[in-house]
Amino acid sequence: MAIAEVRRLLLPPYDNNCYLLVCPETQESLVIDAPSEPERILELAQGTRIRQIVITHNHRDHWGALAELKQRAGAQVAAHPEDAAALPVPLDLSLQDGDLLRIGTITVQVIHTPGHTPGSLCLLTGRHLFTGDTLFPGGPGHTRTPQDLLQTIQSITTRLFPLSDDVQIYPGHGAGTELGTAKQEYAVFAAKAHDPSLCGDVTWLES
Numbered sequence: 528m529a530i531a532e533v534r535r536l537l538l539p540p541y542d543n544n545c546y547l548l549v550c551p552e553t554q555e556s557l558v559i560d561a562p563s564e565p566e567r568i569l570e571l572a573q574g575t576r577i578r579q580i581v582i583t584h585n586h587r588d589h590w591g592a593l594a595e596l597k598q599r600a601g602a603q604v605a606a607h608p609e610d611a612a613a614l615p616v617p618l619d620l621s622l623q624d625g626d627l628l629r630i631g632t633i634t635v636q637v638i639h640t641p642g643h644t645p646g647s648l649c650l651l652t653g654r655h656l657f658t659g660d661t662l663f664p665g666g667p668g669h670t671r672t673p674q675d676l677l678q679t680i681q682s683i684t685t686r687l688f689p690l691s692d693d694v695q696i697y698p699g700h701g702a703g704t705e706l707g708t709a710k711q712e713y714a715v716f717a718a719k720a721h722d723p724s725l726c727g728d729v730t731w732l733e734s
Contacts, residue, residue, distance in 0.1 A: 531549060533547070534546065534571055538563045539564070543562035543563070543700055545559070545568055546697060547568075548630060550631025554576060554631070555631040557630045559583065560659070561591070561593040563588075572600070580597060581606065589699060594615045604616055608621045608622075609641070625637065633652055635651065636650070640679070642678040642682050656695065656696050664696070665712060666729050666734070670726045672726055675726060716732070
């Protein structure tokens with residue numbers, strides 16, 4: 528099984544990450560999120576054939592370039608069905624927890640992590656974990672209600688934390704971290720009492 532080549536592009540409006548996974552054997556590729564500037568995404572993918580565009584969740588800053596990128600690349604669009612209604616194009620692939628995507632000789636596992644949005648997804652290939660806005664260095668993604676925060680934490684602790692400590696986190700914005708570091712930081716958070724109304728921008732070490 529080949530190991531994916533990972534390419535990263537930082538895009539406006541909110542320093543969004545667009546990732547490209549490339550099969551080194553077939554030069555087929557998969558785009559993770561299409562925030563903006565489709566021309567730059569196509570430049571990132573130069574020399575590859577984009578097979579699929581996976582949207583991690585339905586917030587517009589992650590799909591602003593989706594419609595044009597799909598048209599120009601001729602690629603399939605994939606996301607979780609609970610987030611599909613907000614996207615500008617219909618899904619070609621409806622993703623569920625545990626599904627496997629194959630790009631050339633690369634396999635990508637779909638992990639459903641509801642909380643930030645109902646259909647939030649993470650993607651795992653080898654030791655690369657793409658977390659969208661579910662998990663960042665230092666804490667979870669923004670949540671609007673305490674219930675959303677609890678659901679996000681449940682998703683992180685039950686579906687991401689069982690993975691190996693050396694897994695690399697590639698978030699939807701900014702720089703990454705290692706999963707082992709995230710587990711250690713969360714342990715500090717979990718050891719403290721919290722206001723039942725806690726939500727919003729939570730950090731493991733300070734909240």
